[in-house]
Amino acid sequence: MGKRIMAATLAAALLIGVFPEKNAGKVYATEATRKKLKEAENAKEQTEAELGQTKEELQNLNEEKDALQGQLNSLNSQLKKVSEKLEELERLIVEKEAEIETTKAELADAKATEEWQYECMKKRIQFIYETQDYIMLEMIFSSANFSDLINRSDYIEQLSEYDRKKLEEYQRTKEMIALAEEKLEEEKKELDDYKAEVEVEKSSVSGLVSQTSTNVAGKKNEIAQAESEAYAYEQQIKEQEENIKELQEKLAEEIRLSQLAAQSSWRDISEVSFAEGDRYLLANLIYCEAGGESYAGQVAVGAVVINRVLSAVYPDSVVGVIYQGGQFSPVASGRLAAALAGGSATASCYQAADEAMKGNTNVGNCVYFRTPIEGLNGIRIGGHVFY
Numbered sequence: 029m030g031k032r033i034m035a036a037t038l039a040a041a042l043l044i045g046v047f048p049e050k051n052a053g054k055v056y057a058t059e060a061t062r063k064k065l066k067e068a069e070n071a072k073e074q075t076e077a078e079l080g081q082t083k084e085e086l087q088n089l090n091e092e093k094d095a096l097q098g099q100l101n102s103l104n105s106q107l108k109k110v111s112e113k114l115e116e117l118e119r120l121i122v123e124k125e126a127e128i129e130t131t132k133a134e135l136a137d138a139k140a141t142e143e144w145q146y147e148c149m150k151k152r153i154q155f156i157y158e159t160q161d162y163i164m165l166e167m168i169f170s171s172a173n174f175s176d177l178i179n180r181s182d183y184i185e186q187l188s189e190y191d192r193k194k195l196e197e198y199q200r201t202k203e204m205i206a207l208a209e210e211k212l213e214e215e216k217k218e219l220d221d222y223k224a225e226v227e228v229e230k231s232s233v234s235g236l237v238s239q240t241s242t243n244v245a246g247k248k249n250e251i252a253q254a255e256s257e258a259y260a261y262e263q264q265i266k267e268q269e270e271n272i273k274e275l276q277e278k279l280a281e282e283i284r285l286s287q288l289a290a291q292s293s294w295r296d297i298s299e300v301s302f303a304e305g306d307r308y309l310l311a312n313l314i315y316c317e318a319g320g321e322s323y324a325g326q327v328a329v330g331a332v333v334i335n336r337v338l339s340a341v342y343p344d345s346v347v348g349v350i351y352q353g354g355q356f357s358p359v360a361s362g363r364l365a366a367a368l369a370g371g372s373a374t375a376s377c378y379q380a381a382d383e384a385m386k387g388n389t390n391v392g393n394c395v396y397f398r399t400p401i402e403g404l405n406g407i408r409i410g411g412h413v414f415y
Contacts, residue, residue, distance in 0.1 A: 061354060062398065065275040072268040079261035086254040093247035100240045107233045114230055117223045124219060128212045135205040141198055148191070278354075292340040297387030300337060306346040310381040311373035313350055316358035317397075318412070323376050325410035328391045330384030332414065335395045342395070 310330055318329045336342035336349040343349050350356060350364075358364040367373065373381075391397075391407050391414040398413060406415030 061275060061278055063357075065272065068268060068272045068275055072265060072272060075261055075264050075268060079258060079265065082254055082258045082261060086251060086258060089247055089251045089254055093244060093251060096240055096244045096247060100237065100244055103233060103237045103240055107230065107237055110226060110230045110233055114223065114226045117219060117226060121216065121219045121223065124212060124216045128209065128216060131205060131209045131212055135202065135209060139202060288341055294340065294393070295338045295344075297334070297338065300334075300344075302346065302385060307378065307381050307385065308373070309350060309368070310346055310384065311377040312367040312371075313356065313358065313364055314377045314380050315373040316363045316367050317356070318410070319372075319374065319377065321410040321412070323380060324390060325412060326377055326380035327383050327388070328394075328407070328409045328412070328414050329397065330380045331389035331391050332395055332397055334384045334387070335389065335391075335393055339395065 310333060313333065314326050314329050318326045321329075333346060333349055337344060337346060343352055351359060354360070356364070358367070390409070394407060394414040396415055397406075399411060400408065400413045406413040408414075
């Protein structure tokens with residue numbers, strides 16, 4: 029904003045400081061230079077606006093990237109916790125499987141012991157059943173006394189009771205082991221189910237991490253592109269500033285020359301020798317610059333050219349004035365060449381050229397004209413201000 033104010037102030041100072049009143053005897057810089065300078069300043073303002081917009085976009089992109097990076101860090105932390113949880117579950121499952129295997133081994137041992145005990149008991153019962161008469165007789169005859177007989181009978185009964193108790197004990201043990209195995213299987217199933225849920229959660233978080241990582245990379249690419257654009261705009265602004273500086277220097281030089289022209293000597297129209305073709309050239313320039321203007325406006329354009337021919341500062345011929353570098357825009361644009369090739373000048377343009385070449389002027393000593401701009405003082409004829 030400060031640069032634009034400075035440029036506007038400089039332009040206003042140049043305009044106000046050098047525009048004359050009618051016949052004040054001063055001449056000024058060309059319309060083409062002023063136009064180029066204004067266009068350069070406008071272009072620089074546009075580039076500055078684009079740079080500002082790009083920097084704003086760059087700031088937004090950085091904020092979005094930071095937010096995504098924060099989200100990615102949070103997701104990575106979440107993923108780490110889920111992975112640790114999954115590792116812990118896998119460890120617990122391994123331990124539970126080991127417990128189940130141990131329990132199964134204990135159950136197998138209990139079953140084997142039960143079967144062995146059962147087989148032993150069956151053999152004893154079978155033996156007693158098959159040899160009960162013999163045993164009874166053996167007990168009676170081999171007993172030293174009745175008390176000894178009773179003791180032997182109690183021993184057999186205790187042996188049978190022992191077998192029964194051991195069998196019941198091993199049955200209870202087997203039931204306990206079976207219940208423990210069932211419980212462990214249920215616990216393992218719960219762990220497996222929970223592990224499946226955690227794996228789903230891990231897969232979901234991993235997907236989010238991958239997507240967010242892609243988004244972060246995308247934002248980084250956008251930031252790199254925006255930074256590249258910002259750099260390009262900055263370089264463009266530097267070039268535009270240099271161009272504006274050159275145009276300002278050129279404008280200042282033209283103003284200096286214009287002021288010098290106003291202070292220098294002027295020839296009389298009678299001292300000018302026009303070359304063959306000057307009338308054709310001047311009429312076609314008038315056509316390009318003021319073909320759509322009134323006859324007075326056409327005469328005024330012709331008078332500006334002849335005024336320069338009369339000034340000691342400018343070339344002393346119609347050809348030299350019209351083709352002096354950077355003076356008349358139709359020359360640079362090629363419109364004059366096209367008009368000359370096609371003989372575009374109208375009868376009124378030729379009449380205006382004749383009038384000007386006689387030394388008649390309706391704009392005094394003005395040597396410049398342009399479309400009106402704010403703050404420009406001069407002689408207004410149609411769509412031009414002459415100064």
